[in-house]
Amino acid sequence: MLKKKITKILVGTNNPGKLKEIKDLLPKNLKIYSTSDFKIKSPLENGKTFEENSLIKARYFSKKSKLICLSDDSGLEVNALDGNPGIYSARWGGKKGDFTKAMRRVFKELDRKNKNWKNKKIKARFICALTIYGSGQKTISSVGIIEGHISPYMKGKNGFGYDPIFIPKGKKITFGEMKPSEKYKIDHRYKAFKKIKKFF
Template sequence: MLKKKIKQLLIGTNNKGKLKEIRDLLPNNIKTFPTSKFNLKSPRETGKTFKENSLIKSQYFSKKTNLICLADDSGLEIDILNKKPGIFSARWAGKKLNFNKAIQKVYKALDKKDKNWRNKKINARFVCALSISDLNKRIACVVGKVDGYISKKPKGKNGFGYDPIFIPKNKIKTFGEMKPFQKYKLDHRSDAFKKLRKFL
């Protein structure tokens, strides 16, 4: 754990949706930089868990810029699909991060597994690993989760990624239908941030 408070952070993601959400969740007194400022491409994610991939990113971006880096690795786990897409959530969207394509891939996989899945509650969760690294030194690595179900069809234009097909437990709206402040009260990233606060 750092003895001094962190005053500036590189946000280690090239996903604009994640960048916005992380900035919204961070304390206002921390100055943030996007990876685009340094024209950095993301490293290869060779980890087997969200935690491992998050650390790969935060250490890589920190070494490239000499800045303390906060990186996120997150995704959607669907129980009936053996927790897929999981750590491959972004990769299901292809190089251009086309999440409409990824969502269709999820629905195809569900249809293949069970033709009647729309008449059932399909358990799923969003998982988020957040890590902070200072060059090779790991300052923190935490995991947040939110449980819920897969929507029968995509709903809502808010959020990003798989938000239009995820209904959190005890709610009727998808994350895609919620306003950001509603989503931030519930989601996996804010759950992880609660655990990260003592490091900020």
Template sequence: MPKKKIEKIVIGSNNKGKIKEIRDLIPKKYRIFTPSQFKLKSPVENGKSFKENSLIKAKKFSLKTNMVCIADDSGLEIDLLNKKPGIYSARWGGPKGDFNLAIKKVFKALDKKKKNWKEKKISARFICALTIFGLKKKPIFSVGKIEGYISNEQRGLKGFGYDPIFIPKGKRKTFGEMDPKKKYKIDHRYKAFKKIRKFL
């Protein structure tokens, strides 16, 4: 079956940080659009997994724009917090998606669980589920993960979301301190994209 020729892709997100990172991953031959250009709001993410939520977004934005859509759902799992915030990572930031607030909530939850957590290595991981919708008859899925630890303080102003408190395994800097180009080559989103870029 010949490959469907596409020239335009919509990134299924209204999160500026995600849009920038996904845009940098997609081959330059495509014209890239975002939901805000069509005045489209993000759908209610009521899935029970990262995969389900990424499909909800990819399907909605693909059908609304009549374009191929690539959408991501990602979040931070902290083992000491029973893998929370997980799929609710963005919601911990409240209605305005304030990640300073979300990070404060993480630290507060860790304090409740273990008073001396700052002296321990608190294992965590970032997970990203990507979905391409509208390219083939069935959606294309992939998942990427990166293991690491929680920093005992916010460090760095680069990146977005929980980046200032996540230290990838084998590194000393948080994602928030890393050069974005270096971060892009090792993070969960890149790992997920690597598995599906052959379709683009």
């Protein structure tokens, strides 16, 4: 258990979209730092799962900043692509993390599997693993998952990453078309955060 409630935290990500989403989930009275405050570059993520990569980041950023760190590792798994891009979700965007390129790659790989995929419901899910790590504290982790399917076209300008091609279960529109306030109430990051909210 954590020794006491967390009052200040470093959000361990260099992704501005993730930083904004996590900040919006955290309590307003918390002192929040970002990796850019410390000019810390991201570590090498060589874990085999979202949980392992989330811990690698949390531990690394915490040690560099001497603060308790909340880190996220998340990505998209597409059933028809054997669970890819999965933990390589960001890497599919190339060195510059270009998610338009990453989404086009998803379409290209689906085309390769089945030219007719746009007429089918291609099952997919977003997964988020969160880790709270601080020196001398018990490490806390949680996972959130939201099921859905792949949109045959990119739609919407909201969100980030693969949001424009992911339609959550029970909805008709992509995360990219949703208002952030609507997305935050149902997405994988929110589900993972709900499990660790009590520590703040």
